[in-house]
Amino acid sequence: MKKIYICLGIVSILTFSGCGKKEPESAAKEEATAPATAPATIDDANAATVTGKVAFSGDKPTMRNIDMSANPACARAHSGAPPKSEEVVVNDNGTLKNVFVWVKSGLPERQWPVPSTPVELTQKGCMYGPHVIGVMANQNIKIVNNDPTNHNIHPLPKINQEWNESQPPKGEDKLKRFAREEVMIPVKCNVHPWMRSYIGVVNHPFFAVTGDDGTFTIKGLPPGTYTLEAWHEKYAPQDVQVTVGAKESKTVDFPFKAS
Amino acid sequence: MKNVWLHRYVVLWAFCTLFLVVAGGLVTSHDAGLSVPDWPLSYGKLMPTMEGNIFYEHGHRMVATTVGLLTIFMAVWLWRAEDRRWMQNLGWIALLAVTAQGVLGGLTVIFLLPRPVSIGHACLAQLFFSTTVAISVFSSPSWKRGSIMVDDDGAPPLHWLAIGAPLCVFIQLALGAAARHQAIGILPHVAGAVVATGMVLWFTVRVLMRHADYDSLRRSALALVSVTFLQVFLGIAAYMSRLATAEAPQPMPVMVGFTVAHVAVGALTMAASVVLSIQVFRNVRRPMPAMQTARIAIPF
Ligand code: HEM
Ligand code: HEM
Numbered sequence: 394m395k396k397i398y399i400c401l402g403i404v405s406i407l408t409f410s411g412c413g414k415k416e417p418e419s420a421a422k423e424e425a426t427a428p429a430t431a432p433a434t435i436d437d438a439n440a441a442t443v444t445g446k447v448a449f450s451g452d453k454p455t456m457r458n459i460d461m462s463a464n465p466a467c468a469r470a471h472s473g474a475p476p477k478s479e480e481v482v483v484n485d486n487g488t489l490k491n492v493f494v495w496v497k498s499g500l501p502e503r504q505w506p507v508p509s510t511p512v513e514l515t516q517k518g519c520m521y522g523p524h525v526i527g528v529m530a531n532q533n534i535k536i537v538n539n540d541p542t543n544h545n546i547h548p549l550p551k552i553n554q555e556w557n558e559s560q561p562p563k564g565e566d567k568l569k570r571f572a573r574e575e576v577m578i579p580v581k582c583n584v585h586p587w588m589r590s591y592i593g594v595v596n597h598p599f600f601a602v603t604g605d606d607g608t609f610t611i612k613g614l615p616p617g618t619y620t621l622e623a624w625h626e627k628y629a630p631q632d633v634q635v636t637v638g639a640k641e642s643k644t645v646d647f648p649f650k651a652s
Numbered sequence: 653m654k655n656v657w658l659h660r661y662v663v664l665w666a667f668c669t670l671f672l673v674v675a676g677g678l679v680t681s682h683d684a685g686l687s688v689p690d691w692p693l694s695y696g697k698l699m700p701t702m703e704g705n706i707f708y709e710h711g712h713r714m715v716a717t718t719v720g721l722l723t724i725f726m727a728v729w730l731w732r733a734e735d736r737r738w739m740q741n742l743g744w745i746a747l748l749a750v751t752a753q754g755v756l757g758g759l760t761v762i763f764l765l766p767r768p769v770s771i772g773h774a775c776l777a778q779l780f781f782s783t784t785v786a787i788s789v790f791s792s793p794s795w796k797r798g799s800i801m802v803d804d805d806g807a808p809p810l811h812w813l814a815i816g817a818p819l820c821v822f823i824q825l826a827l828g829a830a831a832r833h834q835a836i837g838i839l840p841h842v843a844g845a846v847v848a849t850g851m852v853l854w855f856t857v858r859v860l861m862r863h864a865d866y867d868s869l870r871r872s873a874l875a876l877v878s879v880t881f882l883q884v885f886l887g888i889a890a891y892m893s894r895l896a897t898a899e900a901p902q903p904m905p906v907m908v909g910f911t912v913a914h915v916a917v918g919a920l921t922m923a924a925s926v927v928l929s930i931q932v933f934r935n936v937r938r939p940m941p942a943m944q945t946a947r948i949a950i951p952f
Contacts, residue, residue: 459901464704478901542703545689547764555764557689583687584704587902 435505435598435613441637445644446608447623449489451651454481459587466542467519467585478587479524481627488607489649491525492625493577493593495600496611497632499619505597511535511568514580514590516544516560521580521590525626527600528592530574536560536567543584548592550578557583576624591626616641623647658733659791665722666784670919672719673777675712677915680774680832681908684708685765691758716754723750726787734791742787749780767835774829774915778822778922785923789930800866805939810858814929817855817876821925824848825918828887832911838891845884852880852925859928863936872931876924883921886914 456477461467482490511533515522519540528534538544538560546567547557553571560567571578571594582588593600601609611621618636631647679685684705694700694710702710723746730743756773763769789795804810827841859873889910897904 457899457901463707466703480901543695543701543706545687547686547689557686557764559689559695561695583684583709584706586683586705589901 436615437613439616439639440613441616441640442610442612442642443614443619443621443635443637443645444608444610444642445494445646446606447489447492447494447603447625447647447649448607449483449487449649449651453483454651456480456482461519461585461587464519464542464585466540470518470540476518476520479520479589481625482524484605484607486607488603489625490603490605490607491523491591492603492607492609492623492647492649493525493527493591493600494603494609494611494621494623494647495527495576495593495595496597496614497576497620497622499617500597500599501615501617503597505529507532508598513537514592516540516546516582516588519544519582519585519588521588523590523602525577525591525593525602527602528570528594529598530572530594530596531570533568533570534592536569538562538564538566544582544588545584546580547583548578548580550575553578553594576622577626593624621645623649625649628652655733655791656793658729659788659793661729662726662784662788662791665719665726666781666788668715668719668722669781669784670916672712672715673781673919674912674916675708675715676774676777677912678708678908679712680770680915681911682708682903685761685770688713688761691761713757716757720750720754723747730787736790739787739790742783742790746780746783746787749776749783753777753780765833767830767833770833771826771829771835774832775822775826778825778919781919782923782926786926786930789927794868795934799934800868801937802863802866802869802935803939804862804936806858806862809939810932810936811938813851813855813858814932817851818922818925818929820844820848820851821922825922828914828918832915842887842891845887849880849884852876852921855925855928859932866935868931869928869935872924872928876921876928879917879920879924883914883917886910886917890914 456479458475458477460475461471479491484490507529512526512528513535514526515537517539519542526534536546541562543559543561545557545559547555548571549555550571552573552575556569558567571592573594574596575594577591577593580590580592593602599611599614601611603609614637616637616639618634621633621635622630623633624630628649631649633645633647635643635645637643682705686709687705688694688700688709690696691713694706694713700706700710727743727747731740734740734743753773753776756769756776760766760769760773824841824844824847827836827844830836831838831841856873856877859869860877863869864873890907890913893904893907893910897907900907
């Protein structure tokens with residue numbers, strides 16, 4: 394049976410790959426022939442900064458415990474207290490963690506330099522860390538498995554190419570990237586169905602993710618008027634307009650409310 | 653007598669297939685389909701570590717391989733031991749179906765669960781299970797004792813209902829699979845439940861009112877009507893458990909239990925409707941136009 398499966402599998406894969414794989418190829422070509430805009434450098438002397446915080450009001454939702462008993466290797470990593478879902482994390486200072494803040498529009502048409510250092514996404518205790526990351530399009534993401542268990546990494550993009558790969562216990566790190574801007578790409582592990590993270594892919598370097606203090610800083614902006622968006626996995630995204638002059642610093646706050 | 657063991661074997665095969673349907677339902681409900689990214693091997697091996705959801709996905713593949721082997725053996729046995737040509741052919745058809753099913757399963761993994769493939773895999777699983785049950789009926793000793801030939805001149809002809817009811821149940825399964833794999837909402841499936849249950853009631857009540865004296869017809873009709881009611885109850889429970897656990901960070905046992913039971917009893921509903929139809933086609937004489945006196949051939 395296995396042999397029949399294998400043969401039929403190969404035949405159908407060959408047939409199907411003909412139609413299935415065309416899309417990314419032509420997409421790659423499209424990208425290659427796109428008119429190259431002048432590479433931009435960040436003009437530090439005149440650059441503006443936008444900082445702010447993501448405030449949270451209303452009743453702080455209680456997050457549910459995650460039951461890792463299906464995989465003892467995961468449960469052991471949390472022998473103290475069971476881990477909680479990270480869907481909504483409200484910081485002690487009343488701010489919201491894991492909010493992706495980015496410049497949605499208003500930037501001049503330029504090619505911003507892509508950092509050569511990758512952003513790390515770690516699997517530890519069968520949770521992703523950090524829960525939300527931001528990268529530039531074509532910037533590498535280094536995926537690390539620190540767990541003594543198998544993971545599969547399965548991003549669910551709508552614009553970029555979807556993929557699904559396994560990573561054995563303490564296996565080699567993976568370098569992955571996404572070619573197009575997409576806010577946000579959910580990532581899941583089907584071995585451990587509670588694992589969930591989000592990747593924001595942006596064409597420029599003007600983005601930030603709120604941490605334990607709920608603040609964000611976007612530096613190096615050319616003077617101009619921008620729309621900033623704050624994205625959270627549970628609550629509706631919020632947009633704010635901001636105008637900054639050369640060397641100016643402005644503060645923008647996003648008020649999120651419990652739903 | 654020589655075929656008693658063949659019949660027992662076929663029944664065992666059908667039970668294994670029902671178990672396989674349960675194993676498949678567990679894969680979908682746990683969202684485990686992609687926990688093993690490669691196929692035909694699993695993590696490059698025949699036997700990966702059975703941890704987390706890999707247990708469901710790889711377990712499903714193992715049960716499927718077993719059922720595949722059982723099907724090959726069954727087809728060969730029918731071919732060697734069966735006198736009825738159409739039965740031999742049915743064995744080959746079952747083998748073809750299980751092979752296609754395995755390929756669909758592999759493709760859905762490799763192409764990251766495209767909806768049409770997952771839905772096709774879910775529907776073909778149901779049809780395949782019905783085929784195993786049909787072969788069990790055809791190979792049974794009671795089948796070999798011959799048919800009873802009763803008359804039924806009701807309107808619409810009972811044979812129409814015998815085609816309509818399994819057809820409605822099948823459409824209902826397909827709508828359920830489309831809803832389960834998020835291709836459509838749940839409304840068509842709930843509306844379909846009214847139609848399918850109505851058809852089943854019409855069919856079974858008609859058989860029970862007119863032909864309850866005949867064991868094979870009465871039993872098949874009772875089985876179909878009870879399993880359908882159970883299925884409607886499980887459908888409501890599956891729906892409510894989905895709603896109740898929508899906020900949970902992972903698939904919850906209540907939801908998994910009810911949805912998998914609904915998939916499995918769905919397979920039983922389909923099979924029961926096929927069995928009653930088979931019994932009707934075999935045992936109920938088709939109403940003949942008044943002038944026609946020639947005997948018509950009855951299938952099976
Ligand atoms: C050969 C006989 C097989 C049968 C009768 C069968 C049956 C099923 C059933 C009933 C389901 C559940 C569908 C649902 O709940 O909607 C399922 C799901 C699944 N099966 Fe199979 N299966 C077979 C072989 C395979 C094989 C060889 C693979 C190989 C990888 C496979 C992979 C899957 C996957 C990945 C799912 C989950 C699909 C999803 O969540 O979208 N199956 N199968
Ligand atoms: C004769 C009646 C019914 C039959 C034969 C039937 C059959 C099925 C089958 C076979 C599936 C799964 C398809 C697959 O393999 O993927 C399904 C899914 C489903 N059915 Fe039904 N069904 C019936 C009635 C109902 C009713 C009355 C409800 C009530 C709301 C319901 C709710 C559902 C839901 C919510 C799902 C998706 C389960 C999930 O989310 O995983 N069904 N149905």
